[in-house]
Amino acid sequence: MGELKLIEKFRAGAPGHPWLTVGPGQDCAILNWPADRDQAFKIDQVQEGTHFVLSGPGAATPYQVGWKAMAKTCSDIAAAGCWPVAATVAVNLRAGSPDALALEIYDGLCACCRRYGFALAGGDLSVSPGGLSVVVSMLGEGPRGKAWLRRGAVPGDVLLVTGTLGASRGRKHLTFEPRLEQSCRIRTLAPDGIHACIDITDGLSRDLHHLCAESNCGALINAEKIPYSPEARAVADAGGRSALTQALEDGEDFELLLAVSPESAAELVRQWQDPVALTEVGRILSKTEGLVVADATGRRQPLPDVGWEHR
């Protein structure tokens, strides 16, 4: 149908937002941002061959490629304790790709926008000899000065994790829901108790290392408390890697890992009503105590800084 026609179609169907005063079709989108709300700004990407494949085992549909690109950026917005307002998207198609591919990717992108009520504010479509890629840039909003960061965790904080971990790359990494609703619920229940947060993209181990590096602290993970996914248990039961290794190293779980004051953590767990679990998996230690994982008997081992290098 030609690239310009495709772009016209994209513009016509793009979801909006009340703060977006000028949407797609101009050199820039224009937003009118309320004075009392902070702005979270993020860019993320999915690249063919690294974050998805289009054929063979585990192949993604084009719709899933669009969904994943948008949802993984939402995951970062959720980890900042914010809510998405507007996204822009840069898609690169392999030369000769059919129009249907671009349209399906677009449907996946827009489905995520609609699911969480934010705008597709603009985009750029390119065709090059390289593989398919989708880059999403997103603006999220939250209360002034209250964004959750990786820094701020202190010894004694409880480590909470949403959902289940491990073996995400079976299927979940293409279809997951970003933890926006859980992030919002957590902020409501514990407005001042969240000391630090990160979304689990490289695996629990490496992402905890990131959080501890930024917060200048150590941490303890209780292996038997980790909410392993049924898929991770199935892999282990079939003689594959242990569920613990999968949870620590696999990555792309897109769950939230939070360091929470003990009082707020107790309150959160007590009041938690959500189909997605919120589980205590450990606590923050001092930096000198290091990063360790304890088994059911309490025996500690160092937690290695390894994970999926999907960059």
Added chain:
Amino acid sequence: MGELKLIEKFRAGAPGHPWLTVGPGQDCAILNWPADRDQAFKIDQVQEGTHFVLSGPGAATPYQVGWKAMAKTCSDIAAAGCWPVAATVAVNLRAGSPDALALEIYDGLCACCRRYGFALAGGDLSVSPGGLSVVVSMLGEGPRGKAWLRRGAVPGDVLLVTGTLGASRGRKHLTFEPRLEQSCRIRTLAPDGIHACIDITDGLSRDLHHLCAESNCGALINAEKIPYSPEARAVADAGGRSALTQALEDGEDFELLLAVSPESAAELVRQWQDPVALTEVGRILSKTEGLVVADATGRRQPLPDVGWEHR
């Protein structure tokens, strides 16, 4: 040096901005946006093989790839009559690329940030089998409700263009200065006289078609008034395509095309003091008069909707 080490280096050297309260290294950057300023939001990309090549005739240096990616996004911000505040960048490296390549791209990106005083707020680094790509997302600021759009031109408006046109893809497309300073000067001299604006990326012809489609009008270009670049004249003198064809169709000039009220246009041209020229090249017609180009004798020909399909 390893991807995580590279990322650390990138974070340490990233230019800041007073409105950026949390910079790189977190799940999101955080901005504190003043209530009285509108926000322009844009994403743009450069893809190896389409927007640059790394070897052979016309090869770009990695520094130029970074500069071009940042500067072309700045060009869109300039076309909205805004000034950049913060950018995020997604880089995809071809597997096996040396660290030096990434570092040089980064230097080119940061040079543009520093040149125009805006922040590199965050980024994502990926390695995939495809080619090198750099995607830039940018936030710009301008007075509330005053962003320049492609729509708003009315018959009688004067068409002004910055700089010179044609043969940009010889070299200029890798080294150009985005017309931010000129955009700012134009707004200052004619705060309410700019009815529409677009940056010339596809060529004067196609971009004028874009502007006229959005503004529901026609336009006349005076061929002999077009400020042809010396390179375009040299190509023509050597027996290549005419300077007019190059200016109309080559694309990637990254100059501004503005539809301006006759009074403001006269004032702008009278008061203009800038090393970059501001030239009257035509005027806006009614839609029924269509889009035409006139030669020195006044003879009109239709202006075809053709240009560089670099998407």
